[in-house]
Amino acid sequence: MQIIITIVAVMGLVGLFFGLVLAFANKKLAIELDPLIHKVEDILPKGQCGSCGFAGCSAYAEAVVMNEDVPPNLCVPGKKAVADKVAELTGKAAAEVESKFAFVKCTNPISIAEKKYEYSGLDDCVAANILLSGPKACEYGCIGLGSCVKKCVFGALSLNDQGLPVVDKELCTGCGQCAAICPKKVIEMIPIDAHVTVACNSHDKGAIARKYCPTACIGCGLCKKQCPYEAIQIKNNLAVVDSNICIGKCNQRVCLEKCPTKAIEECLISSLRMRAV
Structure with missing residues:
Protein backbone atom coordinates (compact mmCIF):
# COMPACT_ATOMS: atom_id res chain seq x y z
CA MET A 1 0.00 0.00 0.00
CA GLN A 2 2.86 2.31 0.92
CA ILE A 3 4.46 1.67 -2.47
CA ILE A 4 1.27 2.61 -4.31
CA ILE A 5 0.95 5.86 -2.32
CA THR A 6 4.58 6.69 -3.08
CA ILE A 7 4.13 6.04 -6.81
CA VAL A 8 0.99 8.21 -6.95
CA ALA A 9 2.75 11.00 -5.05
CA VAL A 10 5.78 10.89 -7.33
CA MET A 11 3.59 10.93 -10.45
CA GLY A 12 1.62 13.83 -9.05
CA LEU A 13 4.80 15.82 -8.34
CA VAL A 14 6.17 15.04 -11.80
CA GLY A 15 2.88 16.15 -13.38
CA LEU A 16 2.86 19.33 -11.32
CA PHE A 17 6.46 20.07 -12.29
CA PHE A 18 5.85 19.68 -15.99
CA GLY A 19 2.60 21.63 -15.72
CA LEU A 20 4.47 24.56 -14.17
CA VAL A 21 7.18 24.30 -16.83
CA LEU A 22 4.60 24.38 -19.64
CA ALA A 23 2.74 27.27 -18.06
CA PHE A 24 5.95 29.25 -17.73
CA ALA A 25 7.01 28.45 -21.30
CA ASN A 26 3.58 29.38 -22.64
CA LYS A 27 3.77 32.74 -20.89
CA LYS A 28 7.33 33.49 -21.96
CA LEU A 29 7.04 32.26 -25.52
CA ALA A 30 3.51 33.48 -26.27
CA ILE A 31 3.20 35.68 -29.34
CA GLU A 32 0.91 38.59 -28.76
CA LEU A 33 -1.39 39.26 -31.69
CA ASP A 34 -1.63 42.77 -32.97
CA GLY A 91 -3.66 52.28 -44.03
CA LYS A 92 -3.72 50.57 -47.40
CA ALA A 93 -5.28 51.75 -50.63
CA ALA A 94 -8.44 49.88 -51.57
CA ALA A 95 -8.91 49.12 -55.24
CA GLU A 96 -12.40 49.19 -56.68
CA VAL A 97 -14.40 46.04 -55.94
CA GLU A 98 -16.62 44.76 -58.74
CA SER A 99 -19.79 43.30 -57.25
CA LYS A 100 -20.87 40.02 -58.82
CA PHE A 101 -23.58 37.45 -58.31
CA ALA A 102 -24.09 33.82 -59.25
CA PHE A 103 -26.01 33.02 -62.42
CA VAL A 104 -27.16 29.49 -63.27
CA LYS A 105 -26.55 28.81 -66.96
CA CYS A 106 -29.16 26.08 -67.34
CA THR A 107 -32.94 26.12 -67.68
CA ASN A 108 -33.61 22.43 -68.29
CA PRO A 109 -34.11 20.70 -64.91
CA ILE A 110 -33.00 17.14 -64.28
CA SER A 111 -36.60 16.21 -63.42
CA ILE A 112 -37.74 16.57 -67.06
CA ALA A 113 -34.48 16.46 -69.02
CA GLU A 114 -33.54 13.54 -71.22
CA LYS A 115 -31.29 11.15 -69.30
CA LYS A 116 -28.63 8.58 -70.13
CA TYR A 117 -29.50 6.54 -67.03
CA GLU A 118 -31.29 6.79 -63.69
CA TYR A 119 -28.87 7.85 -60.99
CA SER A 120 -29.25 6.40 -57.49
CA GLY A 121 -25.96 7.17 -55.79
CA LEU A 122 -24.73 9.81 -53.37
CA ASP A 123 -26.82 12.97 -53.24
CA ASP A 124 -23.92 15.00 -54.61
CA CYS A 125 -23.25 16.51 -58.04
CA VAL A 126 -19.50 15.86 -57.90
CA ALA A 127 -20.09 12.17 -57.15
CA ALA A 128 -22.75 11.82 -59.86
CA ASN A 129 -20.48 13.46 -62.42
CA ILE A 130 -17.88 10.72 -62.00
CA LEU A 131 -20.16 8.16 -63.64
CA LEU A 132 -20.32 8.89 -67.39
CA SER A 133 -20.31 12.66 -66.73
CA GLY A 134 -23.61 12.41 -64.87
CA PRO A 135 -27.08 11.11 -65.76
CA LYS A 136 -28.16 14.00 -67.97
CA ALA A 137 -28.06 13.55 -71.75
CA CYS A 138 -26.78 17.12 -72.02
CA GLU A 139 -23.35 16.74 -70.49
CA TYR A 140 -23.08 20.47 -69.88
CA GLY A 141 -26.30 20.92 -67.89
CA CYS A 142 -27.09 21.15 -64.19
CA ILE A 143 -27.19 17.73 -62.49
CA GLY A 144 -29.61 19.08 -59.89
CA LEU A 145 -28.38 17.41 -56.69
CA GLY A 146 -27.70 20.70 -54.94
CA SER A 147 -23.97 20.63 -54.19
CA CYS A 148 -23.94 24.37 -54.84
CA VAL A 149 -26.81 24.90 -52.39
CA LYS A 150 -24.96 23.01 -49.66
CA LYS A 151 -21.79 24.98 -50.34
CA CYS A 152 -23.42 28.41 -50.00
CA VAL A 153 -22.89 29.65 -46.44
CA PHE A 154 -25.04 32.72 -47.02
CA GLY A 155 -28.29 30.91 -47.84
CA ALA A 156 -28.50 32.52 -51.27
CA LEU A 157 -29.16 29.30 -53.18
CA SER A 158 -32.05 26.87 -53.10
CA LEU A 159 -33.39 24.12 -55.34
CA ASN A 160 -36.81 24.72 -56.86
CA ASP A 161 -39.39 21.94 -57.13
CA GLN A 162 -37.98 20.96 -60.54
CA GLY A 163 -34.43 20.53 -59.27
CA LEU A 164 -32.79 23.69 -60.58
CA PRO A 165 -30.74 25.99 -58.34
CA VAL A 166 -32.33 29.40 -57.82
CA VAL A 167 -30.21 32.34 -56.74
CA ASP A 168 -31.50 35.00 -54.37
CA LYS A 169 -29.68 37.99 -55.77
CA GLU A 170 -30.27 40.00 -52.62
CA LEU A 171 -28.51 37.40 -50.46
CA CYS A 172 -25.79 36.40 -52.92
CA THR A 173 -22.46 37.92 -51.90
CA GLY A 174 -20.59 36.88 -55.02
CA CYS A 175 -18.07 34.75 -53.12
CA GLY A 176 -18.00 32.22 -55.96
CA GLN A 177 -17.95 29.07 -53.84
CA CYS A 178 -21.02 27.66 -55.59
CA ALA A 179 -19.33 28.14 -58.96
CA ALA A 180 -16.18 26.45 -57.69
CA ILE A 181 -18.00 23.31 -56.45
CA CYS A 182 -20.11 22.79 -59.59
CA PRO A 183 -18.53 19.97 -61.66
CA LYS A 184 -20.28 21.22 -64.81
CA LYS A 185 -19.26 24.88 -64.39
CA VAL A 186 -22.94 25.74 -64.84
CA ILE A 187 -22.71 28.65 -62.41
CA GLU A 188 -21.03 31.82 -63.61
CA MET A 189 -20.21 34.91 -61.57
CA ILE A 190 -21.40 37.95 -63.51
CA PRO A 191 -21.45 41.68 -62.70
CA ILE A 192 -24.34 42.77 -60.49
CA ASP A 193 -25.46 45.31 -63.09
CA ALA A 194 -25.16 43.03 -66.12
CA HIS A 195 -27.88 43.65 -68.71
CA VAL A 196 -28.14 40.24 -70.35
CA THR A 197 -26.50 36.84 -70.13
CA VAL A 198 -26.79 33.43 -71.78
CA ALA A 199 -28.71 30.87 -69.72
CA CYS A 200 -27.03 27.90 -71.36
CA ASN A 201 -23.76 26.08 -70.84
CA SER A 202 -23.84 23.64 -73.77
CA HIS A 203 -21.00 23.43 -76.26
CA ASP A 204 -22.79 20.89 -78.42
CA LYS A 205 -23.57 21.83 -82.00
CA GLY A 206 -26.97 23.41 -82.58
CA ALA A 207 -29.00 20.35 -83.57
CA ILE A 208 -27.69 18.24 -80.69
CA ALA A 209 -28.07 21.02 -78.14
CA ARG A 210 -31.67 21.67 -79.24
CA LYS A 211 -32.44 17.93 -79.13
CA TYR A 212 -31.55 17.78 -75.43
CA CYS A 213 -32.98 21.17 -74.42
CA PRO A 214 -35.63 23.40 -76.05
CA THR A 215 -34.04 26.56 -74.65
CA ALA A 216 -30.42 25.71 -75.47
CA CYS A 217 -28.13 28.12 -77.25
CA ILE A 218 -27.64 26.70 -80.75
CA GLY A 219 -24.73 28.94 -81.66
CA CYS A 220 -26.56 30.45 -84.62
CA GLY A 221 -24.91 33.85 -84.17
CA LEU A 222 -28.06 35.94 -84.66
CA CYS A 223 -27.46 37.67 -81.33
CA LYS A 224 -23.90 38.46 -82.35
CA LYS A 225 -25.06 39.99 -85.64
CA GLN A 226 -27.73 42.02 -83.86
CA CYS A 227 -25.37 43.54 -81.27
CA PRO A 228 -24.02 46.87 -82.58
CA TYR A 229 -21.11 46.89 -80.10
CA GLU A 230 -19.68 43.40 -80.67
CA ALA A 231 -20.38 42.48 -77.05
CA ILE A 232 -21.38 38.95 -78.05
CA GLN A 233 -19.11 36.32 -79.52
CA ILE A 234 -19.72 32.67 -80.45
CA LYS A 235 -17.16 30.49 -78.72
CA ASN A 236 -17.22 26.73 -79.15
CA ASN A 237 -20.87 26.75 -80.29
CA LEU A 238 -22.00 28.95 -77.39
CA ALA A 239 -22.86 32.66 -77.31
CA VAL A 240 -20.76 34.53 -74.74
CA VAL A 241 -21.60 38.04 -73.55
CA ASP A 242 -18.86 40.49 -72.62
CA SER A 243 -20.65 42.21 -69.75
CA ASN A 244 -18.17 45.08 -69.58
CA ILE A 245 -18.92 46.12 -73.16
CA CYS A 246 -22.63 45.49 -72.72
CA ILE A 247 -22.87 47.56 -69.53
CA GLY A 248 -20.68 50.36 -70.82
CA LYS A 249 -22.18 50.85 -74.26
CA CYS A 250 -25.61 49.29 -74.65
CA ASN A 251 -28.98 49.77 -73.01
CA GLN A 252 -31.20 48.52 -75.84
CA ARG A 253 -31.00 44.73 -75.25
CA VAL A 254 -31.65 44.12 -78.96
CA CYS A 255 -30.04 40.67 -78.76
CA LEU A 256 -33.06 39.40 -76.79
CA GLU A 257 -35.37 39.92 -79.76
CA LYS A 258 -33.53 37.69 -82.23
CA CYS A 259 -32.62 34.66 -80.13
CA PRO A 260 -34.74 31.80 -81.56
CA THR A 261 -34.60 29.69 -78.37
CA LYS A 262 -34.70 32.56 -75.86
CA ALA A 263 -31.41 31.34 -74.43
CA ILE A 264 -30.39 34.94 -73.79
CA GLU A 265 -32.04 36.40 -70.69
CA GLU A 266 -32.35 39.83 -69.22
CA CYS A 267 -30.76 40.25 -65.80
CA LEU A 268 -33.10 42.08 -63.46
CA ILE A 269 -31.78 44.14 -60.56
CA SER A 270 -34.50 43.09 -58.09
CA SER A 271 -34.15 39.34 -58.47
CA LEU A 272 -32.58 36.63 -60.57
CA ARG A 273 -34.55 34.42 -62.93
CA MET A 274 -37.46 32.87 -61.00
CA ARG A 275 -39.60 31.76 -63.91
CA ALA A 276 -41.45 28.45 -63.82
CA VAL A 277 -39.87 25.59 -65.72
Missing part, protein backbone atom coordinates in the same frame (compact mmCIF):
# COMPACT_ATOMS: atom_id res chain seq x y z
CA PRO A 35 -4.94 44.18 -31.61
CA LEU A 36 -5.57 45.52 -35.11
CA ILE A 37 -6.07 41.94 -36.32
CA HIS A 38 -9.08 41.57 -34.04
CA LYS A 39 -10.48 44.90 -35.21
CA VAL A 40 -10.23 43.84 -38.84
CA GLU A 41 -11.75 40.44 -38.13
CA ASP A 42 -14.69 42.08 -36.37
CA ILE A 43 -15.76 43.93 -39.52
CA LEU A 44 -15.52 40.86 -41.81
CA PRO A 45 -18.81 39.05 -42.55
CA LYS A 46 -17.70 35.78 -40.83
CA GLY A 47 -18.91 33.59 -43.66
CA GLN A 48 -15.63 31.64 -43.62
CA CYS A 49 -16.18 31.11 -47.36
CA GLY A 50 -12.50 31.30 -48.30
CA SER A 51 -13.10 33.47 -51.36
CA CYS A 52 -10.26 35.72 -50.17
CA GLY A 53 -7.83 32.85 -50.67
CA PHE A 54 -7.22 32.35 -46.95
CA ALA A 55 -8.56 29.76 -44.53
CA GLY A 56 -11.36 31.85 -43.08
CA CYS A 57 -11.86 35.40 -41.86
CA SER A 58 -9.33 35.28 -39.00
CA ALA A 59 -6.58 34.08 -41.33
CA TYR A 60 -7.32 36.89 -43.79
CA ALA A 61 -7.46 39.46 -40.99
CA GLU A 62 -4.02 38.41 -39.78
CA ALA A 63 -2.60 38.38 -43.30
CA VAL A 64 -3.93 41.78 -44.32
CA VAL A 65 -2.57 43.36 -41.12
CA MET A 66 0.81 41.63 -40.99
CA ASN A 67 1.65 41.37 -44.70
CA GLU A 68 1.92 44.61 -46.64
CA ASP A 69 1.42 42.75 -49.93
CA VAL A 70 -2.06 41.49 -49.01
CA PRO A 71 -4.65 43.98 -50.33
CA PRO A 72 -7.66 45.12 -48.27
CA ASN A 73 -10.26 44.28 -50.92
CA LEU A 74 -10.07 40.47 -50.98
CA CYS A 75 -13.25 39.94 -48.96
CA VAL A 76 -15.67 39.40 -51.84
CA PRO A 77 -18.83 39.03 -49.68
CA GLY A 78 -18.03 42.27 -47.86
CA LYS A 79 -17.87 44.19 -51.13
CA LYS A 80 -16.77 47.84 -51.21
CA ALA A 81 -18.05 48.73 -47.74
CA VAL A 82 -15.81 46.18 -46.00
CA ALA A 83 -12.87 46.86 -48.32
CA ASP A 84 -13.01 50.55 -47.45
CA LYS A 85 -13.08 49.80 -43.70
CA VAL A 86 -10.19 47.35 -43.92
CA ALA A 87 -8.23 49.89 -45.99
CA GLU A 88 -8.88 52.57 -43.40
CA LEU A 89 -7.74 50.36 -40.51
CA THR A 90 -4.63 49.08 -42.25
Whole structure:
Protein backbone atom coordinates (compact mmCIF):
# COMPACT_ATOMS: atom_id res chain seq x y z
CA MET A 1 0.00 0.00 0.00
CA GLN A 2 2.86 2.31 0.92
CA ILE A 3 4.46 1.67 -2.47
CA ILE A 4 1.27 2.61 -4.31
CA ILE A 5 0.95 5.86 -2.32
CA THR A 6 4.58 6.69 -3.08
CA ILE A 7 4.13 6.04 -6.81
CA VAL A 8 0.99 8.21 -6.95
CA ALA A 9 2.75 11.00 -5.05
CA VAL A 10 5.78 10.89 -7.33
CA MET A 11 3.59 10.93 -10.45
CA GLY A 12 1.62 13.83 -9.05
CA LEU A 13 4.80 15.82 -8.34
CA VAL A 14 6.17 15.04 -11.80
CA GLY A 15 2.88 16.15 -13.38
CA LEU A 16 2.86 19.33 -11.32
CA PHE A 17 6.46 20.07 -12.29
CA PHE A 18 5.85 19.68 -15.99
CA GLY A 19 2.60 21.63 -15.72
CA LEU A 20 4.47 24.56 -14.17
CA VAL A 21 7.18 24.30 -16.83
CA LEU A 22 4.60 24.38 -19.64
CA ALA A 23 2.74 27.27 -18.06
CA PHE A 24 5.95 29.25 -17.73
CA ALA A 25 7.01 28.45 -21.30
CA ASN A 26 3.58 29.38 -22.64
CA LYS A 27 3.77 32.74 -20.89
CA LYS A 28 7.33 33.49 -21.96
CA LEU A 29 7.04 32.26 -25.52
CA ALA A 30 3.51 33.48 -26.27
CA ILE A 31 3.20 35.68 -29.34
CA GLU A 32 0.91 38.59 -28.76
CA LEU A 33 -1.39 39.26 -31.69
CA ASP A 34 -1.63 42.77 -32.97
CA PRO A 35 -4.94 44.18 -31.61
CA LEU A 36 -5.57 45.52 -35.11
CA ILE A 37 -6.07 41.94 -36.32
CA HIS A 38 -9.08 41.57 -34.04
CA LYS A 39 -10.48 44.90 -35.21
CA VAL A 40 -10.23 43.84 -38.84
CA GLU A 41 -11.75 40.44 -38.13
CA ASP A 42 -14.69 42.08 -36.37
CA ILE A 43 -15.76 43.93 -39.52
CA LEU A 44 -15.52 40.86 -41.81
CA PRO A 45 -18.81 39.05 -42.55
CA LYS A 46 -17.70 35.78 -40.83
CA GLY A 47 -18.91 33.59 -43.66
CA GLN A 48 -15.63 31.64 -43.62
CA CYS A 49 -16.18 31.11 -47.36
CA GLY A 50 -12.50 31.30 -48.30
CA SER A 51 -13.10 33.47 -51.36
CA CYS A 52 -10.26 35.72 -50.17
CA GLY A 53 -7.83 32.85 -50.67
CA PHE A 54 -7.22 32.35 -46.95
CA ALA A 55 -8.56 29.76 -44.53
CA GLY A 56 -11.36 31.85 -43.08
CA CYS A 57 -11.86 35.40 -41.86
CA SER A 58 -9.33 35.28 -39.00
CA ALA A 59 -6.58 34.08 -41.33
CA TYR A 60 -7.32 36.89 -43.79
CA ALA A 61 -7.46 39.46 -40.99
CA GLU A 62 -4.02 38.41 -39.78
CA ALA A 63 -2.60 38.38 -43.30
CA VAL A 64 -3.93 41.78 -44.32
CA VAL A 65 -2.57 43.36 -41.12
CA MET A 66 0.81 41.63 -40.99
CA ASN A 67 1.65 41.37 -44.70
CA GLU A 68 1.92 44.61 -46.64
CA ASP A 69 1.42 42.75 -49.93
CA VAL A 70 -2.06 41.49 -49.01
CA PRO A 71 -4.65 43.98 -50.33
CA PRO A 72 -7.66 45.12 -48.27
CA ASN A 73 -10.26 44.28 -50.92
CA LEU A 74 -10.07 40.47 -50.98
CA CYS A 75 -13.25 39.94 -48.96
CA VAL A 76 -15.67 39.40 -51.84
CA PRO A 77 -18.83 39.03 -49.68
CA GLY A 78 -18.03 42.27 -47.86
CA LYS A 79 -17.87 44.19 -51.13
CA LYS A 80 -16.77 47.84 -51.21
CA ALA A 81 -18.05 48.73 -47.74
CA VAL A 82 -15.81 46.18 -46.00
CA ALA A 83 -12.87 46.86 -48.32
CA ASP A 84 -13.01 50.55 -47.45
CA LYS A 85 -13.08 49.80 -43.70
CA VAL A 86 -10.19 47.35 -43.92
CA ALA A 87 -8.23 49.89 -45.99
CA GLU A 88 -8.88 52.57 -43.40
CA LEU A 89 -7.74 50.36 -40.51
CA THR A 90 -4.63 49.08 -42.25
CA GLY A 91 -3.66 52.28 -44.03
CA LYS A 92 -3.72 50.57 -47.40
CA ALA A 93 -5.28 51.75 -50.63
CA ALA A 94 -8.44 49.88 -51.57
CA ALA A 95 -8.91 49.12 -55.24
CA GLU A 96 -12.40 49.19 -56.68
CA VAL A 97 -14.40 46.04 -55.94
CA GLU A 98 -16.62 44.76 -58.74
CA SER A 99 -19.79 43.30 -57.25
CA LYS A 100 -20.87 40.02 -58.82
CA PHE A 101 -23.58 37.45 -58.31
CA ALA A 102 -24.09 33.82 -59.25
CA PHE A 103 -26.01 33.02 -62.42
CA VAL A 104 -27.16 29.49 -63.27
CA LYS A 105 -26.55 28.81 -66.96
CA CYS A 106 -29.16 26.08 -67.34
CA THR A 107 -32.94 26.12 -67.68
CA ASN A 108 -33.61 22.43 -68.29
CA PRO A 109 -34.11 20.70 -64.91
CA ILE A 110 -33.00 17.14 -64.28
CA SER A 111 -36.60 16.21 -63.42
CA ILE A 112 -37.74 16.57 -67.06
CA ALA A 113 -34.48 16.46 -69.02
CA GLU A 114 -33.54 13.54 -71.22
CA LYS A 115 -31.29 11.15 -69.30
CA LYS A 116 -28.63 8.58 -70.13
CA TYR A 117 -29.50 6.54 -67.03
CA GLU A 118 -31.29 6.79 -63.69
CA TYR A 119 -28.87 7.85 -60.99
CA SER A 120 -29.25 6.40 -57.49
CA GLY A 121 -25.96 7.17 -55.79
CA LEU A 122 -24.73 9.81 -53.37
CA ASP A 123 -26.82 12.97 -53.24
CA ASP A 124 -23.92 15.00 -54.61
CA CYS A 125 -23.25 16.51 -58.04
CA VAL A 126 -19.50 15.86 -57.90
CA ALA A 127 -20.09 12.17 -57.15
CA ALA A 128 -22.75 11.82 -59.86
CA ASN A 129 -20.48 13.46 -62.42
CA ILE A 130 -17.88 10.72 -62.00
CA LEU A 131 -20.16 8.16 -63.64
CA LEU A 132 -20.32 8.89 -67.39
CA SER A 133 -20.31 12.66 -66.73
CA GLY A 134 -23.61 12.41 -64.87
CA PRO A 135 -27.08 11.11 -65.76
CA LYS A 136 -28.16 14.00 -67.97
CA ALA A 137 -28.06 13.55 -71.75
CA CYS A 138 -26.78 17.12 -72.02
CA GLU A 139 -23.35 16.74 -70.49
CA TYR A 140 -23.08 20.47 -69.88
CA GLY A 141 -26.30 20.92 -67.89
CA CYS A 142 -27.09 21.15 -64.19
CA ILE A 143 -27.19 17.73 -62.49
CA GLY A 144 -29.61 19.08 -59.89
CA LEU A 145 -28.38 17.41 -56.69
CA GLY A 146 -27.70 20.70 -54.94
CA SER A 147 -23.97 20.63 -54.19
CA CYS A 148 -23.94 24.37 -54.84
CA VAL A 149 -26.81 24.90 -52.39
CA LYS A 150 -24.96 23.01 -49.66
CA LYS A 151 -21.79 24.98 -50.34
CA CYS A 152 -23.42 28.41 -50.00
CA VAL A 153 -22.89 29.65 -46.44
CA PHE A 154 -25.04 32.72 -47.02
CA GLY A 155 -28.29 30.91 -47.84
CA ALA A 156 -28.50 32.52 -51.27
CA LEU A 157 -29.16 29.30 -53.18
CA SER A 158 -32.05 26.87 -53.10
CA LEU A 159 -33.39 24.12 -55.34
CA ASN A 160 -36.81 24.72 -56.86
CA ASP A 161 -39.39 21.94 -57.13
CA GLN A 162 -37.98 20.96 -60.54
CA GLY A 163 -34.43 20.53 -59.27
CA LEU A 164 -32.79 23.69 -60.58
CA PRO A 165 -30.74 25.99 -58.34
CA VAL A 166 -32.33 29.40 -57.82
CA VAL A 167 -30.21 32.34 -56.74
CA ASP A 168 -31.50 35.00 -54.37
CA LYS A 169 -29.68 37.99 -55.77
CA GLU A 170 -30.27 40.00 -52.62
CA LEU A 171 -28.51 37.40 -50.46
CA CYS A 172 -25.79 36.40 -52.92
CA THR A 173 -22.46 37.92 -51.90
CA GLY A 174 -20.59 36.88 -55.02
CA CYS A 175 -18.07 34.75 -53.12
CA GLY A 176 -18.00 32.22 -55.96
CA GLN A 177 -17.95 29.07 -53.84
CA CYS A 178 -21.02 27.66 -55.59
CA ALA A 179 -19.33 28.14 -58.96
CA ALA A 180 -16.18 26.45 -57.69
CA ILE A 181 -18.00 23.31 -56.45
CA CYS A 182 -20.11 22.79 -59.59
CA PRO A 183 -18.53 19.97 -61.66
CA LYS A 184 -20.28 21.22 -64.81
CA LYS A 185 -19.26 24.88 -64.39
CA VAL A 186 -22.94 25.74 -64.84
CA ILE A 187 -22.71 28.65 -62.41
CA GLU A 188 -21.03 31.82 -63.61
CA MET A 189 -20.21 34.91 -61.57
CA ILE A 190 -21.40 37.95 -63.51
CA PRO A 191 -21.45 41.68 -62.70
CA ILE A 192 -24.34 42.77 -60.49
CA ASP A 193 -25.46 45.31 -63.09
CA ALA A 194 -25.16 43.03 -66.12
CA HIS A 195 -27.88 43.65 -68.71
CA VAL A 196 -28.14 40.24 -70.35
CA THR A 197 -26.50 36.84 -70.13
CA VAL A 198 -26.79 33.43 -71.78
CA ALA A 199 -28.71 30.87 -69.72
CA CYS A 200 -27.03 27.90 -71.36
CA ASN A 201 -23.76 26.08 -70.84
CA SER A 202 -23.84 23.64 -73.77
CA HIS A 203 -21.00 23.43 -76.26
CA ASP A 204 -22.79 20.89 -78.42
CA LYS A 205 -23.57 21.83 -82.00
CA GLY A 206 -26.97 23.41 -82.58
CA ALA A 207 -29.00 20.35 -83.57
CA ILE A 208 -27.69 18.24 -80.69
CA ALA A 209 -28.07 21.02 -78.14
CA ARG A 210 -31.67 21.67 -79.24
CA LYS A 211 -32.44 17.93 -79.13
CA TYR A 212 -31.55 17.78 -75.43
CA CYS A 213 -32.98 21.17 -74.42
CA PRO A 214 -35.63 23.40 -76.05
CA THR A 215 -34.04 26.56 -74.65
CA ALA A 216 -30.42 25.71 -75.47
CA CYS A 217 -28.13 28.12 -77.25
CA ILE A 218 -27.64 26.70 -80.75
CA GLY A 219 -24.73 28.94 -81.66
CA CYS A 220 -26.56 30.45 -84.62
CA GLY A 221 -24.91 33.85 -84.17
CA LEU A 222 -28.06 35.94 -84.66
CA CYS A 223 -27.46 37.67 -81.33
CA LYS A 224 -23.90 38.46 -82.35
CA LYS A 225 -25.06 39.99 -85.64
CA GLN A 226 -27.73 42.02 -83.86
CA CYS A 227 -25.37 43.54 -81.27
CA PRO A 228 -24.02 46.87 -82.58
CA TYR A 229 -21.11 46.89 -80.10
CA GLU A 230 -19.68 43.40 -80.67
CA ALA A 231 -20.38 42.48 -77.05
CA ILE A 232 -21.38 38.95 -78.05
CA GLN A 233 -19.11 36.32 -79.52
CA ILE A 234 -19.72 32.67 -80.45
CA LYS A 235 -17.16 30.49 -78.72
CA ASN A 236 -17.22 26.73 -79.15
CA ASN A 237 -20.87 26.75 -80.29
CA LEU A 238 -22.00 28.95 -77.39
CA ALA A 239 -22.86 32.66 -77.31
CA VAL A 240 -20.76 34.53 -74.74
CA VAL A 241 -21.60 38.04 -73.55
CA ASP A 242 -18.86 40.49 -72.62
CA SER A 243 -20.65 42.21 -69.75
CA ASN A 244 -18.17 45.08 -69.58
CA ILE A 245 -18.92 46.12 -73.16
CA CYS A 246 -22.63 45.49 -72.72
CA ILE A 247 -22.87 47.56 -69.53
CA GLY A 248 -20.68 50.36 -70.82
CA LYS A 249 -22.18 50.85 -74.26
CA CYS A 250 -25.61 49.29 -74.65
CA ASN A 251 -28.98 49.77 -73.01
CA GLN A 252 -31.20 48.52 -75.84
CA ARG A 253 -31.00 44.73 -75.25
CA VAL A 254 -31.65 44.12 -78.96
CA CYS A 255 -30.04 40.67 -78.76
CA LEU A 256 -33.06 39.40 -76.79
CA GLU A 257 -35.37 39.92 -79.76
CA LYS A 258 -33.53 37.69 -82.23
CA CYS A 259 -32.62 34.66 -80.13
CA PRO A 260 -34.74 31.80 -81.56
CA THR A 261 -34.60 29.69 -78.37
CA LYS A 262 -34.70 32.56 -75.86
CA ALA A 263 -31.41 31.34 -74.43
CA ILE A 264 -30.39 34.94 -73.79
CA GLU A 265 -32.04 36.40 -70.69
CA GLU A 266 -32.35 39.83 -69.22
CA CYS A 267 -30.76 40.25 -65.80
CA LEU A 268 -33.10 42.08 -63.46
CA ILE A 269 -31.78 44.14 -60.56
CA SER A 270 -34.50 43.09 -58.09
CA SER A 271 -34.15 39.34 -58.47
CA LEU A 272 -32.58 36.63 -60.57
CA ARG A 273 -34.55 34.42 -62.93
CA MET A 274 -37.46 32.87 -61.00
CA ARG A 275 -39.60 31.76 -63.91
CA ALA A 276 -41.45 28.45 -63.82
CA VAL A 277 -39.87 25.59 -65.72
